[in-house]
Amino acid sequence: MDALSFESNASEAATMSKQITGINQVIVNQLNTAGAIDAAIAQSLLVTPPTTSETLAARITNLLASLLSVWLSFFAQPIQCICSVLSGLRLQDLSLSVQQMDVRAEQVAVLVRQTAALQTRRLDSYGRIDVYSTQYTSFFNTVWLILNDITIGYTFGNFLCDNHDMLARLLRTSVEDILISLPQYTLRWLDSWPGGLKLNTELSRFYSGAFVDLVDVWGGVLRHVIFPHLPTIVYVFGLVSSFGALISKWYGGMTMAIALLYDMLVLLTLHIYVCYVIAGMIYKRVLWATGSLWRLFRGKRFNILRNRTDSWEYDIDQLLFGTILFTLLAFLFPTVLAYYALFALLRLATIVIQASLEMQLAFMNHFPLFALVLRVKDPWRLPGGLYFEFVKVTVTEIAPGSGADGSSSGLTSSEHPPTSLIPILKNQPATLGMIFFQYTRLWARLASHYNPLRLFKSVLLGTLLVPIPRHEIRYDKVKKS
Known part of the structure; x- marks a missing residue:
């Protein structure tokens, strides 16, 4: 009994000791946590709180950072589009002068290639005569074009150098009157209800003020940056046209002067193009x-x-809101159309002048002058094909039984001797259509691009009016030779 009671007392004591130990551990953990919290609070009290100015500066910095991120996200897509467009453009597409240098380099490369081919043909008498004739005509035609270009350019360049002051004054007066004063006067005239055309007053005033200021800004740039150096620019144009060929084969000549004049026209009419793009963008959005x-x-x-128009049921609120917007656009559309039509006409006039200069440049670079002279002087040197010409000849008959001792001639004559047709192979000269085939294709491309109906449709739809791409009116002699 004593042993059993002793064992039971020992087990109860062990159980009580475990319970006491567990309670003490929980209390210790709680005390440790409380001590850690107390230490953290004491440490936070030792830190100096931020001042009001530092808090305001931090808020302003965060606000500016958020505004900058919003601004970058808003302009990221347009900047990306502009960069993608500029990356796809070549320097030849931006400047006609650079393209003219490329054309002249191409002509020199073709001359070198054809010179070697002609020398090989002289040593080899069994070469193809048609290939030799084509290379011979193309070689001397290119030489004549370059010499004529340099000669005309020398004369024109001397004229520019001798009269650069007078031409600079005339050009400055024309630019200020036509490209600066005339658009501003027309914009103010549209803003004053011309001919009873009652435009929206507020929108017309906004259009007129914005475009007048834009034209005035570009006019100020021209007056302070370009016009003071205009005599020097004209004189440099004359030097390039006259003596550019002495520096290098790629410079000089009348073609280079035309290319420089084209680039200068693009620079002087830049404000018209910008106004046209802005007005066209607004017009196209309103039309859409x-x-x-x-x-x-x-x-x-x-x-x-599916790229089609489907039926759809709208709510009454959507129809009411659409009616309000349609009424608003209907009253604003005449004002938008009037200012868009003004700059579309100015842009169209600029494109006509640019197309004329490009046509003249293509005429001087690729005119078949030597082939035309050969066609007039010796058309047989321009083979355009072969044909048979039938010649009627008289056939003589020998009488039967005639001797060979000379007692009889052995020939019989009759009133109607027999005849026969003999085919003779002859060369057919190249026709004028074959000589001017380049200009036939060029005229077809120009007529297709500058078709009045197509231009009128582009103006109505708000499509951007651009000159014809230069690669479409350029005759690539490297690929053709």
Whole structure:
């Protein structure tokens, strides 16, 4: 009994000791946590709180950072589009002078190649005569074009150098009157309800003020940057046209003067192009919004996934809101159209002048002068094909039984001797259509691009009016030779 009681007392004591030990451990953990919290609070009290100015500066910095991120995200796509467009452009597409240098380098390369081919043909008498004739004509035609270009350019360059002051004054007066004063006067005239045309007053005032200021800004740039150096620019144009060929084969000549004049025209009319792009962008957006609202009235919408117009049911709130927007656009559209038509006409006039200069440049670079002279002087040296010419000849008959001792001639004559047709192979000279085939294709491309109906449609739809791409009116002699 004593042993059993002793064992039971020992087990109870062990259980009580475990419980006491567990309670003490929990209390110790709580005390440790409380001590850590107390130490953290004491350490935080030792730190100096930020002042009001530091808090305000931090808030302003965060605000500026957020605004900068929003600004970058807003302009990221347009900047990316501009960079992608500029990366796809070549320097030849930006400047006609650079393209003219490339054309002259191409002509020199073709001359070197054809010189070697002609020398090989002289040593080899069994070469193809048609290939030799083509290379011979092309070689001397290119030489004549370059010599004529240098000669005309020398004369024109001397004229520019001798009269650079007078030409600079005339050019400055023309630019200020036509490109600066005339657009500003027309914009103010549109803002004053011309001919009873009642435009929206607020929108017209905004258009007129914005475009007048833009033209005035570019006019100030021209007056302070370009006009003071205009006599020097004209004199340099004359030097390049006269003596540029002495420096290098790629410079000089009348073609280089035309190319420089083209680039200068683009620079002087830059403000008109910018105003046209802005007005065209607004016009196209208004036209697109009007078309969308018109589909809304008809209960339709454009399905961009299937690229078609589908039927759709709109709520009464959507129809009411669409009616309000359509009424607003209907009253603002005449004002937008008037200012867009003004700059579209100015842009069209600029494109006509640019097309004339490009045509003249193509005429001087690729005119078949030598071939035309050969066609007039000796057309047989320009083979354009072969043909048979039938010649009628008289056939003589020998009488039967005639001797060979001379007692009889052995020939019989009759009133109607027999005849026969003999084919003779002859060379057919090249026709004028074959000589001017380049200009036939060029005229077809120009007529297609500058078709009045196509231009009128582009103006109505708000499509950007651009000159014809230069690679479409350029005759690539490297590939053709």
